[in-house]
Amino acid sequence: MEHIVKERIKQVKKGDQSAYREIVELYQNKIYQHCYRMLGNVHEAEDIAQEAFIRAYVNIDSFDERRKFSSWLYRIATNLSIDRIRKRKPDYFLDAEVKGTDGLDMYSQMAASDRTPAEELESNELQRYIHKEISELPPKYRSIIVLRYLEEFSLQEISEILDIPIGTVKTRIHRGREALRKRLRHV
Amino acid sequence: MDAHKEHIKLMHKYLDGDLTKEEELVLSKHLEECEACQKHFHELNRTIALIQSTEQIAAPLHFTENVMKSLPKEKKRMKVIRLFKGHPFLVAAAVFFVFMFGGMFSFWNQSNELVVSKTDNLIIQGDTVIVPEGVTIEDDLLIKNGNLVVKGKIDGNVTIFNGKLIEEEPSQDQEGLMASVGEVNGELKTVDRIFEWIWYHINEIIQKVFAM
Numbered sequence: 001m002e003h004i005v006k007e008r009i010k011q012v013k014k015g016d017q018s019a020y021r022e023i024v025e026l027y028q029n030k031i032y033q034h035c036y037r038m039l040g041n042v043h044e045a046e047d048i049a050q051e052a053f054i055r056a057y058v059n060i061d062s063f064d065e066r067r068k069f070s071s072w073l074y075r076i077a078t079n080l081s082i083d084r085i086r087k088r089k090p091d092y093f094l095d096a097e098v099k100g101t102d103g104l105d106m107y108s109q110m111a112a113s114d115r116t117p118a119e120e121l122e123s124n125e126l127q128r129y130i131h132k133e134i135s136e137l138p139p140k141y142r143s144i145i146v147l148r149y150l151e152e153f154s155l156q157e158i159s160e161i162l163d164i165p166i167g168t169v170k171t172r173i174h175r176g177r178e179a180l181r182k183r184l185r186h187v
Numbered sequence: 188m189d190a191h192k193e194h195i196k197l198m199h200k201y202l203d204g205d206l207t208k209e210e211e212l213v214l215s216k217h218l219e220e221c222e223a224c225q226k227h228f229h230e231l232n233r234t235i236a237l238i239q240s241t242e243q244i245a246a247p248l249h250f251t252e253n254v255m256k257s258l259p260k261e262k263k264r265m266k267v268i269r270l271f272k273g274h275p276f277l278v279a280a281a282v283f284f285v286f287m288f289g290g291m292f293s294f295w296n297q298s299n300e301l302v303v304s305k306t307d308n309l310i311i312q313g314d315t316v317i318v319p320e321g322v323t324i325e326d327d328l329l330i331k332n333g334n335l336v337v338k339g340k341i342d343g344n345v346t347i348f349n350g351k352l353i354e355e356e357p358s359q360d361q362e363g364l365m366a367s368v369g370e371v372n373g374e375l376k377t378v379d380r381i382f383e384w385i386w387y388h389i390n391e392i393i394q395k396v397f398a399m
């Protein structure tokens with residue numbers, strides 16, 4: 001897969017826009033999901049995930065082909081998400097929760113499972129709660145928790161994606177885990 | 188709490204797979220004895236399990252389509268190249284067109300004679316074409332096997348094959364004041380080699396073909 005990606009990137013660098021389609025198709029779910037987990041709602045997630053792919057395209061010449069493309073893409077998506085979080089108005093969360101449609105949109109996109117409706121509801125509520133708790137972590141802990149436990153990157157990979165020393169990644173993941181432990185221990 | 192601080196550190200090292208054999212012994216021994224740390228360790232593991240229990244979600248429909256639509260327009264040059272790539276026949280046709288109808292080799296090789304695209308109002312001295320003072324050439328000018336001296340004005344583009352625009356004043360005692368003191372308002376191109384000539388020709392043709 002990395003090989004195909006490398007080929008496509010070469011074509012894109014030469015100016016062949018259509019070669020970019022395959023790259024977007026390949027990573028769209030991962031990047032969208034990452035943005036959703038960073039931002040906690042589908043509208044912003046779609047917005048930022050799209051922006052991430054556009055940024056990557058526009059800046060493709062600055063991508064070093066010896067590195068992993070997916071790491072670079074995750075980095076762009078993470079930075080854009082953190083940027084968006086910082087620009088939010090303080091009352092943003094309240095609004096999003098009152099409307100309550102975000103969660104529904106998201107669950108309608110989920111793959112159907114074989115649980116009973118009651119179990120489904122319970123599970124949905126729990127999931128919503130967990131997502132909410134994750135999305136209230138400070139962004140610098142949140143990005144690492146999401147990359148580690150939801151996207152299953154190694155600490156070394158996270159250090160590359162976020163371009164921060166591995167020691168910092170470890171300190172932050174410890175604090176992130178502790179913060180979430182306090183928030184989720186009574187669940 | 189302080190008493191357990193070191194052990195909590197070890198728990199996190201354990202979760203990151205960084206625990207040494209000795210540390211593992213220290214931690215497991217302490218966990219057997221300390222209920223508070225047991226609870227803490229249990230909560231940390233449970234937290235991770237809870238986070239990981241959340242489901243996968245897919246990007247919305249038409250996501251890729253929307254991204255592709257929002258990309259900045261690609262350069263025209265690339266479109267032409269891609270067109271050629273996908274249709275080798277077009278390349279063959281274009282090359283054929285260049286060679287046959289452009290007749291470039293025959294034009295290049297014909298002779299060493301001076302060729303000028305137009306002669307009205309121009310003075311020709313040997314292999315030198317002169318635009319006299321006070322004369323304005325409005326069209327494009329094409330010269331082959333000769334040099335150009337501009338004393339008047341040329342508004343169109345100038346292309347000189349196998350020759351050049353004489354800009355420096357030659358030694359006074361020879362042919363007098365043979366230097367370009369006028370102006371060329373269009374684009375000036377000089378083509379000295381067959382390769383450049385081919386390139387010039389191909390570009391002209393391609394531009395014509397793709398101007399539509």
Ligand SMILES: [Zn+2]
Pocket residue numbers: 190191194217221222223224225
């Ligand atoms: Zn203890």
